[in-house]
Amino acid sequence: MKNSILFILCLLFSGFIAAQTTDSLSVKKTEELVVDQTVAKEPYDPLRPSRAAFYSAVLPGLGQAYNKRYWKIPIIYAGMAAGIYFHIQNDKDYDRFRNAYKRRLAGFTDDEFFGDGETPIISNERLINAQETAQKNKDVSIIVALAFYLVNIVDANVDAHLRQFNVSEDLSISPNFEIDPIRVQANYGLSLKFNLE
Template sequence: MRIKHLFLLFFGIVTTLAHAQDDELDVRVQDTVVATTGTILDYDPLAPSKAAFYSAVLPGLGQAYNRKYWKIPIVYAGIGTGIYFWIQQDQEYDRFRNAFKRRLAGFTDDEFFGDGETPLVSNDRLIDAQRQAQKNKDISLIVAVAFYLINIVDANVDAHLRQYNINDDLSLTPQLQIDPVSTQASYGLSLRFNFGQR
């Protein structure tokens, strides 16, 4: 029984606060959207396309267009990391491949052969190392391309959300009503969606 009373008390407080906030938010802004910076901007339907195009041309430029400058180092760190590891693995692949090709030509002077008659690294290990380096190159390239694509999608979505219309056309209001005859509480949620012009 105590849980029911606590729930009704909580629901009543939430309902009261929701109605108090609804009264405070009664001011509507028409044909304008309040951006996250707190300034009122005219709605630009091409802003997401511009941001995506800018990011496609030069990674990070769409984030600068959206004034999210803190995201630019993240974009370049992701793309740069993928490119760095691709270059590193490409050099490793060339090392293993050149040593293997020299062994096939009959030379015993590669860096993996050592000083003695028997090689330190076998031919099979050189083949496996080439395959592993190629696989790592592919993964590094995928990471760089993924960060590039995420950069474009992020700029587009951020431009959409920057212009997101926040008004009370859509509201979810908890309601608590007490029946005067039976003194039983009835509670529920109402969803209101207005299709009127902005």
């Protein structure tokens, strides 16, 4: 009996000590200052892409200057200049072949493609083929120059769109590694953070 009374007293005493420790716990209130380290964003301008495209249409390369992509301007002008240069060169060749062919039809044998002898170095059929080839090359070189002009406009528009594209921390994918406290196992995963404001 003494043992049972002693046992009951020990239980009551331990309960009293446990009650004292839970009651004596206090919650401390702490305040933290959180500094937001976001970079100041330019306000979204919906007309910026169309403005850049218009500038590039008026003067090639001006849209790239508006977007501050100065390194693209020499590429645009080099492509357009190459197209114009080859158009002029093929036009000169076309005129040479055409004039030589006309002189042969008129009965002259003194063109640059006839040579010194009695037989021509280049036949009349070859002069006709050379004229057709020069005409095709003229057309292709104009198409190349126009393609660089159009790519200049499209590039200015797309670049202006992409400069305003949201690449903030509100949208991010990061690996996630957690340990499950119940099963004591590692859980692997990917977390996607998507914040709409």
